[in-house]
Amino acid sequence: MWYGLRKEIVYIPLGSTWRIQLYREELIKASSIYEVGVRIINLSLPIKERAYNPRRRQFNALTLLNQICELKFETDHALRIGVTAADIYIPRMNFIFGIADNSKGCAILSVARLTYAQYDVSSELLKERVLKTASHELGHLFGLNHCADPDCLMSFSNSTIEVDRKKPTICDRCRLLLELDQQK
Ligand SMILES: [Zn+2]
Ligand SMILES: [Zn+2]
Numbered sequence: 001m002w003y004g005l006r007k008e009i010v011y012i013p014l015g016s017t018w019r020i021q022l023y024r025e026e027l028i029k030a031s032s033i034y035e036v037g038v039r040i041i042n043l044s045l046p047i048k049e050r051a052y053n054p055r056r057r058q059f060n061a062l063t064l065l066n067q068i069c070e071l072k073f074e075t076d077h078a079l080r081i082g083v084t085a086a087d088i089y090i091p092r093m094n095f096i097f098g099i100a101d102n103s104k105g106c107a108i109l110s111v112a113r114l115t116y117a118q119y120d121v122s123s124e125l126l127k128e129r130v131l132k133t134a135s136h137e138l139g140h141l142f143g144l145n146h147c148a149d150p151d152c153l154m155s156f157s158n159s160t161i162e163v164d165r166k167k168p169t170i171c172d173r174c175r176l177l178l179e180l181d182q183q184k
Contacts, residue, residue, distance in 0.1 A: 007105075008037040008078045009138065012068060013044035019085040019111055023130040027083065030134035033153075033170060034142055034178075036079075045071075047086060061088040061099045061108050069106040079141045080106045081134070087112040097133045097157065100140035107137040114160065129163050143181045144174055 009031050013020050020027075024040060031038040051063035068082035088110040089095050097114060100107035114129040132153060139154050147154035150162075152171035157163045170178070 010078045010080050011040040012080055012082050014064060014082045014084040015047040015086050017044045020083050023111060026127050026131040027134050030131050030138060033135055034138055058089045059086045061090050061096055064108045065099055065101060069101060069104045081137060082108045084110050085112055098137040100137050102140055102143055105141060107141055109134055109137050132163055132166055132168050142178060144177060147171060147174055
């Protein structure tokens with residue numbers, strides 16, 4: 001019960017929500033490693049127009065991240081994750097699954113590339129990808145950096161192959177780091 005007293009996680013849908021609704025359970029489950037309270041806001045926040053890059057036909061993740069970080073909340077101790085079905089990028093990368101700002105306690109998660117349906121992929125696998133990636137971004141919010149162990153949830157992924165390869169849990173080293181962080 002190390003993290004239970006510290007924070008609450010709030011998911012904030014950004015833009016169209018129907019694809020996000022399909023993964024509600026996974027988003028909730030993603031918090032179980034960290035043993036914190038979690039909720040999904042029922043409303044969705046419109047995406048700022050300037051986040052869209054017409055040349056790339058994608059949304060700038062940094063603009064979305066700012067949008068979430070700047071929100072004023074009644075519970076400002078809450079960790080916030082903006083969750084979107086928009087395809088997001090940061091400069092010099094084709095796309096990203098998510099991004100987190102640990103110092104501000106906010107993150108963005110995109111289900112766009114994780115849940116892109118292919119004929120040979122089951123809906124269970126798509127759900128597992130969302131679960132792992134949400135849990136990964138939460139790990140960043142709880143102070144974890146990328147891990148060199150490719151099985152670990154905190155290893156960096158830039159393809160669904162890498163996401164599928166990881167386990168849905170953190171390695172012993174990352175778990176220890178979480179515990180140490182909690183004792184600070
Ligand atoms: Zn990461
Ligand atoms: Zn690890």
